Amino acid sequence: MDKEEILKEARKAIIDADKAKAEELAKRAIAEGVDPLEMINKGFRAGITEVGDLFGRGELFLPELILSAEAMKGAADILTAALPKGTKKRRGKIVIGTAQGDIHDIGKSMVVSFLQANGLEVYDLGRDIETQKFIDKAQEVNADIIGMSALLTTTMSGQKALIQELKKAGLREKYKVMVGGAPATQRWADRIGADAYGIDAADAAKKAMELLGEG
């Protein structure tokens, strides 16, 4: 198999949610000298992005999406382990939850699956979470990114508050902040000074990888 073919197969294995196949392809890519990062980004991630898109159109459902995410996680684990020494970083860590006063967690849980699929270590705080708890958890686990979801125009202010609280505590530079949820937009993210905004779960994973310098 040439590289293009392996990448194409990798994409397909994720869409088919075929974990065994995905892992086998990851091993084959390493054996054949394909760059592991390229294999993740252009092969497997292309697949999971398409899965996210199919879900967003109602053509594929959450259980299938989860199976695809698991297949991707398996493959991504094998590939990250094979990254050459020196370039191998520890896994990125993200603390995520839904803003205080907000119990919408469907979208946030999808984002969690996609982040895990991309090999991130995810600390999911759940829904209706006090702003301070995001910061406490990030401090506790030494996170790289804090992500906050908000589905209500009345709770999205929690995203702004998070950034203000981080500034007050002198921790703004320590963490990247990523926001999302239906009322949020790139304009909103810019206005409150967030580092990234994700329109859907695939975009959230892409932005997280960019924030970690692995995009």
Place this chain on the structure above:
Amino acid sequence: MKRFHIRMGDGSATELSESELKRDLEEGTRDAAERAKIPPLSQNELAYLFDVYSSPARFVGVDRGNEVIFSYDNGSAKSREDITEIPLHRVQEAQVYEKFLGADIADFGHIDYSFKPVKSIVTFEQQALEYALLVTTVPMFYGSQPNLGSYTQPDGPCPNPMELLPQGKIAEARAAQEEMMEHAVKDMVYVVSAMYESGADGFNFDTAGAAGDADFLATLRAVEILRKKYPQMAMMVGIAGEFILGMHGELTYDGVRVAGLYPHKQLELVEKAGATIFGPAINTNTDKSGAWNVARAVTFVKPCVENSHIPVHANMGMGLSGIPMADCPPVDAVSRASKAMVEITRLDGL
């Protein structure tokens, strides 16, 4: 070059040129058509939308003769819940809806607005409803959300599928949803029966499908049971979003897979179950313009109206059907979305 004042989906203002506005309208209708596999709007309809959006009027209204019914949801909690924060009693609020806001059907409900919490206080609700009925004239529906999520731990007895799924526990998540459905159907039948028997003119099942396909299916089953029990009862089923999210993925109603159904297909099942009003709800995309969102929403709703045997009342709440997702959706955007929805789809109510 002339530029037109248009709202984005989050309510912020922008200006579009003639070609940008036309492009947004075309892309919006195409997006809906492709997703739901339905026809896009015709050139005439797009030209009509262009007129609505290029009008300099602060707000617009339907032409004389095109007026429609106004029904509401969660009506008796909006003044306190939303930006207005006027501490009205819910009975007064129902009166405000009837006497100031021109409601043709008023909606009465509990602030928790879900069947599960209402079940245990249903006798108080019966009394409150009776009083509201005595001081209003328009038909009064009692409303609640099926809200299957309220049956998950820690609020309810079932494990939470949204926690199980990311752990890959798919069979467990499906079993939990099936159990949630049983509780929900029981509660819906109980609460609706109680409220109907104490005088409600009808029932509003609001945001059906919010927790996905199980949520929608539970609602259909409850409606079916209630239809047999009360052949004359009015039942409005309002939907959560433009397609039924597949949280379970394998549930069927009358042989039709529920997950992934778009409004015109949702309608068929809602009708079959025995509801008397269908309320489609289309998501607003905050990153796109109002023109894009409304062209899209109208495209989804049009085939519902064409195929339906029951009245269709589109859900034009904030963040839905092209109404901006903003604390106080601007009147220019709300009135344009409403006019377009009514005059293109010829639906029965909003």
